[in-house]
Amino acid sequence: MNKESKIYVAGHRGLVGSAIVRNLNEKGYNNIIARTHKELDLINQEQVRKFFEEESPEYVFLAAAKVGGINANNTYPADFIYDNLQIQNNVIKAAHDYKITKLLFLGSTCIYPKLAPQPIKEEYLLSGYLEPTNEAYAIAKIAGLKMCQYFKRQYGDNFISCMPTNLYGPNDNFDLNNSHVLPALIRKFHEAKVNNLSQVEIWGTGKPLREFLYVDDMADACVFLMENYDGEEHVNVGTGQEVSIRELAQLIKEVVGFDGDMMFNTNMPDGTLRKLTDVSNLHRLGWRHKMDLRYGIRLAYEWFREERSILKIE
Ligand SMILES: NC(=O)C1=CN([C@@H]2O[C@H](COP(=O)(O)OP(=O)(O)OC[C@H]3O[C@@H](n4cnc5c(N)ncnc54)[C@H](OP(=O)(O)O)[C@@H]3O)[C@@H](O)[C@H]2O)C=CC1
Numbered sequence: 001m002n003k004e005s006k007i008y009v010a011g012h013r014g015l016v017g018s019a020i021v022r023n024l025n026e027k028g029y030n031n032i033i034a035r036t037h038k039e040l041d042l043i044n045q046e047q048v049r050k051f052f053e054e055e056s057p058e059y060v061f062l063a064a065a066k067v068g069g070i071n072a073n074n075t076y077p078a079d080f081i082y083d084n085l086q087i088q089n090n091v092i093k094a095a096h097d098y099k100i101t102k103l104l105f106l107g108s109t110c111i112y113p114k115l116a117p118q119p120i121k122e123e124y125l126l127s128g129y130l131e132p133t134n135e136a137y138a139i140a141k142i143a144g145l146k147m148c149q150y151f152k153r154q155y156g157d158n159f160i161s162c163m164p165t166n167l168y169g170p171n172d173n174f175d176l177n178n179s180h181v182l183p184a185l186i187r188k189f190h191e192a193k194v195n196n197l198s199q200v201e202i203w204g205t206g207k208p209l210r211e212f213l214y215v216d217d218m219a220d221a222c223v224f225l226m227e228n229y230d231g232e233e234h235v236n237v238g239t240g241q242e243v244s245i246r247e248l249a250q251l252i253k254e255v256v257g258f259d260g261d262m263m264f265n266t267n268m269p270d271g272t273l274r275k276l277t278d279v280s281n282l283h284r285l286g287w288r289h290k291m292d293l294r295y296g297i298r299l300a301y302e303w304f305r306e307e308r309s310i311l312k313i314e
């Protein structure tokens, strides 16, 4: 990739896509193209093919997807499988037909078996059944990474994939029903503090373990892989460090400065109990994360306080 290469970032207004654009800008890439969902619906094959024909991008970061936390995945499985299969099929096939130079597909660590040995190596894919709360999304993501592999194998297309752990940072989704745990808890603790509430509800038992990667680290890994990796195997992207949901909630409570109680609602699902990524392949390639979790939460909370007016929430 050179500084003038024409780079299409799909999903450039989302959490990851916006961070990829920031990272590319910082590194001096100056020919980035993007379309909003309204301008280009990636579910529509005709629109996608027209866009590739007219724009001829050379590099594609596929960071557009239907994304959500445990409750959204559990409630709307049909939308999660359909939208994601359509988006990735359309973009990957157009990338092949219009002969782009390279594509990076973003999956998720939820592709791995629910009971996979920990930490999870890339090779554990398809060795057991999936976590039910996000099975639909995971099946779409597995199809996406396999499609990249098979197009590489059969046609020599340079399509690579990475599997990020749970992400957070600026431009996250802070919706209380549909978001991931970290942004949801930032909002819940903030609103409890501002409204002098005595307690905050945390879903589940607080026992599941999760790994959190700041989105600017994620974007840096994406650009690093685009610049340095051409392999057929997908690559895990994470920190290799985990915390329990209870510990995470405690950390956010401290950063926000809420001094009430935490109440665990065990009527809500825990999801998978552990999904720690083995990041040794990424480390061997020469990339490591930088952001410390407490500091990352502080930055995410600052962003939330400054930008809440554009989030269409109270
Ligand atoms: N967030 C996380 O913790 C994780 C994310 N990932 C993966 O990273 C990638 C990026 O996720 P993230 O940035 O968090 O998600 P976001 O929801 O923040 O962003 C997704 C983007 O895709 C766009 N989009 C969705 N549907 C369409 C469509 N039909 N046509 C055009 N654009 C569309 C959205 O636009 P609009 O909002 O206008 O619909 C949005 O800009 C995804 O592949 C996701 O699966 C993987 C692991 C963890």
Ligand SMILES: C[C@H]1O[C@H](OP(=O)(O)OP(=O)(O)OC[C@H]2O[C@@H](n3cnc4c(=O)[nH]c(N)nc43)[C@H](O)[C@@H]2O)[C@@H](O)[C@@H](O)C1=O
Binding pocket: 067, 068, 069, 070, 071, 073, 108, 109, 110, 133, 134, 137, 165, 166, 167, 178, 179, 180, 181, 182, 184, 185, 201, 202, 203, 204, 208, 210, 245, 268, 269, 270, 271, 272
């Ligand atoms: C990235 C990954 O994200 C999803 O998987 P997940 O990690 O299970 O998602 P989550 O962030 O929503 O929850 C993590 C944990 O946290 C608990 N939890 C507590 N309190 C709140 C809460 O207030 N909101 C949410 N959402 N969760 C809460 C919650 O009960 C669970 O135990 C996938 O569906 C899929 O999209 C995917 O790939």
